[in-house]
Amino acid sequence: MKTTSMIVTGGLVVPFSACGRQVLPGLVEDPGTRQNWAGNYTYQAERLYRPGTVEEVQELVLELGKQKALGSRHCFNNIADSPGSQITTSGLNRMLSVDEANMTVTVEAGARYGDFAEELHDRGYALHNLASLPHITVAGACATGTHGSGVENGNLATAVVSFDLVRPDGELVTIDRQHPDFPAVVVGLGAFGIVTRMTLEVQPTFEVRQHIYNNLPLTSVVDHFDTIMSAGYSVSLFTDWLDGNVSEVWIKRRTDRHAEELGGEYYGALAATENMHPIAGLSTEAVSDQMGRPGPWYDRLPHFRMGFTPSAGEELQSEYFVPRENAVEAILAIEALADEVNPLLLISEIRTIAADGLWMSPAYQRDSVALHFTWKQQEPEVLALLPKIEETLAPFAVRPHWGKLFTINAATLRQRYPKLDDFVTLAKRYDPEEKFHNTYLDNRVW
Template structure:
């Protein structure tokens, strides 16, 4: 039985296929009546599930084609960000941002709106300038930024076809330094905007009682006391008490962008190595402080189900199904214990607490209140996949906005 990374979802597919060529993939899609693609399996719900054929792309040609003049890279859908980052950096370039884990696949991350952090940094999907996908009849469709259907096809939940390659924007390679600050109190939330602006990428890790700040900066940071915090004397893991061996280098040591932006190293087990469940809710940036205060107020009730929360900021984009569509956002992430009976009431409490602030869930995490689906996306899916070959219960049950 094939399960997701956390082991909380067992896929119901009648068969799992690993095509080794584009022709094989196209034939498989054309012949199947129900088919979905599976990325690295890091989603915590059934967004990738199907009762038909499940396609895993880890045996496809490992395409990484860099166009230095255009500052673009064309990459195979199943490529991990760790492998992509190494190739891009070797050519003198960088991705604008990365997620906490470099282990995840490019296509799966893009399709679900996965993101990193930074006031000026958009989600990973916003770097996509083109994509090729195998549609329901097995034909290959290419879309580029500016095409009518492009903004609906990037964050697509796998509902339009099987993505074959993506083309991403690049920037010149750069270095960062990573610092951890300890002792942030709820009273310091009035300084939230200043805290989040003090790095290229900034995260808060909290159990809604004790809070640490992860700063990823171009410049050195030598402040003693800052917003009531102090520098961590040694490397830290986001989960208090865990050894920091799996984490990227801290203590202000400069290093390449791809060795600082993720919290975890690609050659080490990611995060809690799967012994967890996750939720995340994306709110308008203007509501950040008020929403965080409400979560601190219910922290004692959330904490029994919680391992750690992470707070990040993400810039707006224009992608139809992006959780950041048309609004700068703050993301509040919950890494739960792996106990569904304990976690579901905590998710319900969080959703009720955040309801006044117009939350949108991360598509690949656990949530109980389904967000709306734009009518334009329904029309696009109906046009590209009239028989619903790529649809599943997750997509069908999304209400229309």
């Protein structure tokens, strides 16, 4: 094996030549039946590889034909599947370094946020935001535009400063914010290669108080939406779309920015007297601590805690993004479908996400509101209902979360993503032999 390196405009390229050995590194001889996290999808890839080094990833990418990276398996569709092989990044899961001068942290692509967040906090730093659960990998979350919440907080990929990508020819290239391809590749849907490490912006660590209010009248949401969603650093509304109210309001406030108390009543909702789970009847053992008790960012911004099954576990998920200016109209449109939505629903969540400039981000060039649906695991019935939800939200140029269930086709999405054609052209230039192509890209993007 021989490698050399050279500097090119916008990044570091490391050409790679494989040894030509017959047994490739990291082959899982008996991978068993591979399913995603929720168990609703069984992967069709014939082989699974678990490399332990970047060099092994390079060798695999060069030698294999059709292939796809596999992260924490939290996607609910076939975005991470391949007709050939899967390469899991679970062996690349370390926090590598903290650059105090440039305020960044570098982690391997297979690291889950919960794997390094506490250590990052102990060293005095924090990420700007986290998703609902810390169980997901950094590379997978960024590649699908996964997000947290907050009117001023962009999705998780907006924290990326640079990343290392193994291209289809085995070359390792570093792409940073100055690289012309950065806005396309950072939310790349797995179409460009396999990410091996990422460098993220950090800030001084902070603490968060989490306040829960029950039974917020829908009329308050209609009349005061922007004020309610701006009440904290991160705000979530949980609803089953019944009874004309929002079941729970989760307000997460930074202690260094919000010193004042919210009180026992909030726009008609009453403060909870004990920790709450978003889904009624489930144990609160798995949720992050509430009742206004301060705690570190990594233990309050997610809804769920590492080491426990997040949400319901046995579930399906869909999520749709509309412009924030249309939030109330969209909420009322879904509320009108309550009789059809509720029987299949575990819970819905409504959150805000700031606009960004990442081509395939659902919040591309528009401040957004996400309407999230956690469904019972009744997939035929859910898939039959999704087109009606999507048609109802179509007047708002709705965009789906790439890693969850949706039925909107590529032709329609092309109208809603101004840079989609440019994204496809660039992906084909990176991967002319379509090593990283799969059915998902055919149906949703190409």
